[in-house]
Amino acid sequence: MTQAxxxxxxxxxxxxKTGYEGHSVLECxxxxxxxSIVALIGHNGAGKSTLMKSLLGLLPSYxxxxxxxxxxxxxxxxxxxxxxxxPETGAVFADISVESYISLWSRIKCGSAKxxxxxxxxxxxELEIGPLLKKLGRELSKGERRRVQTAVGxxxxxxxxxxxxxxxxxxxxxxxxxxxxxxxxxEKMSFLVTSHRMDVIERIADVAIVLKDGAVVSAGDIDSxxxxxxxxxxEISDIDQPERxxxxxxxxxxxxxxxxxxxxxxxTGKEIDVEMVxxxxxxxxxxGMTFQRSxxxxxxxxxxxxxxx
Amino acid sequence: MPRxxxxxxxxxxxxxxxxxxxxxxxxxxxxxxLVSVQLYVTLLYISTTDRDAKTLSTRIETAKKNNPTKFLxxxxxxxxxxxxxxRWMKQDGQEVPPSPDCAPDRLDIALHVxxxxxxxxxSYSKLIDGxxxxxxxxxxxxxxxxxxxxxxxxxxxxxxxxxxxxxxxSLLHFQEDVTEHYITIAQSLDEIQNHFGDYLFFAPGxxxxxxxxxxxxxxALLLSIASLVVIALWLAVKAHRKIxxxxxxxxxxxxxxxxxxxxxxYGALWLLTLFRVLAFLLASLPMLLVAFxxxxxxxxxxxxxxxxxxFFALWLTSLLVSFGLASIVASIADxxxxxxxxSFLYRYVPLFxxxxxxxxxxxxxxxxxxxxxxxxxxxxxxxxIGSGPILIAPLFPPPLSVLFFxxxxxxxxxxxxxxxxxxxxAAHLEAL
Numbered sequence: 203m204t205q206a207x208x209x210x211x212x213x214x215x216x217x218x219k220t221g222y223e224g225h226s227v228l229e230c231x232x233x234x235x236x237x238s239i240v241a242l243i244g245h246n247g248a249g250k251s252t253l254m255k256s257l258l259g260l261l262p263s264y265x266x267x268x269x270x271x272x273x274x275x276x277x278x279x280x281x282x283x284x285x286x287x288x289p290e291t292g293a294v295f296a297d298i299s300v301e302s303y304i305s306l307w308s309r310i311k312c313g314s315a316k317x318x319x320x321x322x323x324x325x326x327x328e329l330e331i332g333p334l335l336k337k338l339g340r341e342l343s344k345g346e347r348r349r350v351q352t353a354v355g356x357x358x359x360x361x362x363x364x365x366x367x368x369x370x371x372x373x374x375x376x377x378x379x380x381x382x383x384x385x386x387x388x389e390k391m392s393f394l395v396t397s398h399r400m401d402v403i404e405r406i407a408d409v410a411i412v413l414k415d416g417a418v419v420s421a422g423d424i425d426s427x428x429x430x431x432x433x434x435x436x437e438i439s440d441i442d443q444p445e446r447x448x449x450x451x452x453x454x455x456x457x458x459x460x461x462x463x464x465x466x467x468x469x470t471g472k473e474i475d476v477e478m479v480x481x482x483x484x485x486x487x488x489x490g491m492t493f494q495r496s497x498x499x500x501x502x503x504x505x506x507x508x509x510x511x
Numbered sequence: 512m513p514r515x516x517x518x519x520x521x522x523x524x525x526x527x528x529x530x531x532x533x534x535x536x537x538x539x540x541x542x543x544x545l546v547s548v549q550l551y552v553t554l555l556y557i558s559t560t561d562r563d564a565k566t567l568s569t570r571i572e573t574a575k576k577n578n579p580t581k582f583l584x585x586x587x588x589x590x591x592x593x594x595x596x597x598r599w600m601k602q603d604g605q606e607v608p609p610s611p612d613c614a615p616d617r618l619d620i621a622l623h624v625x626x627x628x629x630x631x632x633x634s635y636s637k638l639i640d641g642x643x644x645x646x647x648x649x650x651x652x653x654x655x656x657x658x659x660x661x662x663x664x665x666x667x668x669x670x671x672x673x674x675x676x677x678x679x680x681s682l683l684h685f686q687e688d689v690t691e692h693y694i695t696i697a698q699s700l701d702e703i704q705n706h707f708g709d710y711l712f713f714a715p716g717x718x719x720x721x722x723x724x725x726x727x728x729x730x731a732l733l734l735s736i737a738s739l740v741v742i743a744l745w746l747a748v749k750a751h752r753k754i755x756x757x758x759x760x761x762x763x764x765x766x767x768x769x770x771x772x773x774x775x776x777y778g779a780l781w782l783l784t785l786f787r788v789l790a791f792l793l794a795s796l797p798m799l800l801v802a803f804x805x806x807x808x809x810x811x812x813x814x815x816x817x818x819x820x821x822f823f824a825l826w827l828t829s830l831l832v833s834f835g836l837a838s839i840v841a842s843i844a845d846x847x848x849x850x851x852x853x854s855f856l857y858r859y860v861p862l863f864x865x866x867x868x869x870x871x872x873x874x875x876x877x878x879x880x881x882x883x884x885x886x887x888x889x890x891x892x893x894x895x896i897g898s899g900p901i902l903i904a905p906l907f908p909p910p911l912s913v914l915f916f917x918x919x920x921x922x923x924x925x926x927x928x929x930x931x932x933x934x935x936x937a938a939h940l941e942a943l
Contacts, residue, residue: 258769282772294762294763295530295761297533309526347762
């Protein structure tokens with residue numbers, strides 16, 4: 203799938219502030235970001251849900267604006283018309299069947315209670331909802347509830363689908379299936395995904411917004427976000443005594459993220475003085491070590507970011 | 512068309528059978544039972560407020576003929592056979608009945624006196640004839656469920672050892688000797704009352720005098736109707752909370768509000784609540800009207816509303832919107848401050864305001880100023896604060912325009928409040 207075929211949205215914020223009971227908990231002075239799968243990442247309490255709820259129009263703006271636009275038409279997206287949302291816990295009424303729940307959504311959003319059996323049937327099939335249709339809401343696991351709400355979101359064919367922690371608690375196979383599903387629908391809709399699973403985010407998202415303590419600290423494509431957060435990485439290989447070198451480097455470079463991966467050591471951080479690293483390494487092993495400068499992964503970048511902040 | 516969207520949304524929810532049953536059908540059944548009990552109690556109370564001799568005499572006669580207590584005790588509403596007096600005798604140091612047909616029964620009455628053989632029982636015989644089969648007279652050994660003890664210093668005490676015994680004693684009120692006295696007193700009071708006729712209060716600011724005679728009965732009728740509205744709104748507030756809980760527990764609240772729009776969703780929730788109130792009123796109001804028009808209080812009911820259906824309709828509407836706003840204020844305040852220790856007090860704030868309004872309104876009658884009439888009119892037109900005077904409007908009828916303005920102002924404030932609160936609601940979905 204080429205980038206040109208993807209449905210892309212643009213998130214724009216200008217002097218935006220929002221919060222609860224008059225207390226500002228999220229500030230975003232300036233943001234312009236275009237993407238198809240937008241990752242929203244940050245520590246717990248960073249403001250991810252608040253930003254998501256602001257995009258959904260559920261929180262009042264204390265100042266400025268935060269909106270999403272369709273890049274093709276430059277039309278501002280209206281939450282109730284163009285967006286869908288799937289919460290972390292999924293959703294379905296406990297005492298009615300999944301079928302009744304989906305039928306209710308079909309009636310409300312698609313105009314026909316039978317929509318999920320007609321045009322929307324493919325989503326029921328793709329998300330393997332069929333076997334769940336006759337079950338009551340209370341009989342579903344958290345994962346199943348989330349699948350049901352995901353199917354409901356797809357049924358409403360939004361331009362922008364927001365997911366709160368969709369990969370939380372999923373095993374490898376289910377994570378892969380959901381990732382594939384999102385990527386498969388990028389032509390028709392854009393996604394905003396919050397997650398702590400940086401490995402998955404790095405694989406599927408094209409852009410990311412990083413939040414810290416209610417403020418945007420970085421935003422852009424994944425590579426630029428990684429550089430922005432953590433500068434770059436230096437990977438040292440062909441080490442004779444990796445444990446000893448790891449201990450020495452950890453003492454010598456306390457401000458950097460130093461990881462011992464098998465026989466290699468990786469140092470991540472902003473403005474790493476490679477010469478200084480080389481000289482430190484030389485004290486342990488004068489010859490044979492290889493130094494390679496690289497782009498930090500999102501996992502490392504976030505680790506470094508959270509360690510130093 | 513956001514309002515119609517909220518309506519279609521509310522209708523969609525009702526079409527879920529389980530939601531319909533738990534939020535509408537069962538509470539409706541329960542509320543109708545409540546209304547029936549409340550109607551019965553009201554009519555019973557009203558019937559006791561008529562104290563003129565003629566009504567009293569009729570009521571006593573009816574009660575004598577159709578006394579459920581008698582049926583419960585004796586299996587028949589008829590009087591028992593004429594009373595047999597059994598004076599117990601001493602035999603081998605013990606008291607025994609004089610004959611086999613004097614063997615004591617539980618519901619007999621015993622008279623413990625120092626001199627059983629020559630004690631004059633004439634007055635007792637007259638009082639209990641027909642409600643007990645035997646009167647046992649002894650010193651201490653005759654012990655049925657009811658014992659009248661004559662002590663040393665002319666002290667008399669009556670003991671009863673079972674509920675049935677107590678019920679037998681309650682029948683004394685309908686014995687000829689007792690009712691005669693009731694009727695005589697009522698006749699004397701009637702004579703005094705006839706010297707003055709009906710009391711009419713010419714209050715400043717009212718176009719016609721207010722009839723004070725029989726006001727208790729009218730007030731009971733009013734309270735009966737008002738309590739319907741209160742029950743309806745109490746159920747509504749409960750329903751509103753229940754609907755919110757239903758959505759929030761399922762996790763569907765946030766996705767639905769996001770997908771539908773906060774105002775539309777919030778509107779749909781209140782519409783569901785309103786449907787429940789309407790369903791309740793549609794079921795209970797006809798019950799109330801039929802009960803009153805078929806009862807002996809038919810005239811009192813018509814008179815209360817001056818035989819004017821439009822006044823009744825306007826009053827009921829004012830009452831409904833007035834208490835409705837109070838419920839909305841209570842519900843929102845309760846929800847917003849639910850984490851505070853004294854949060855439950857918030858729900859009584861509108862009640863307190865209404866009561867304060869009624870108090871000021873009543874006090875104004877003691878202030879001999881022309882402007883007090885205007886004060887009462889303005890106070891009655893105010894939402895929440897004026898709901899007390901609105902409640903008793905059929906007794907102290909303000910101009911129809913006051914009822915109208917009260918209703919309109921209340922509706923406007925309720926709409927503004929709901930509109931404002933939808934924003935708060937959307938921001939706190941996860942906390943609900």
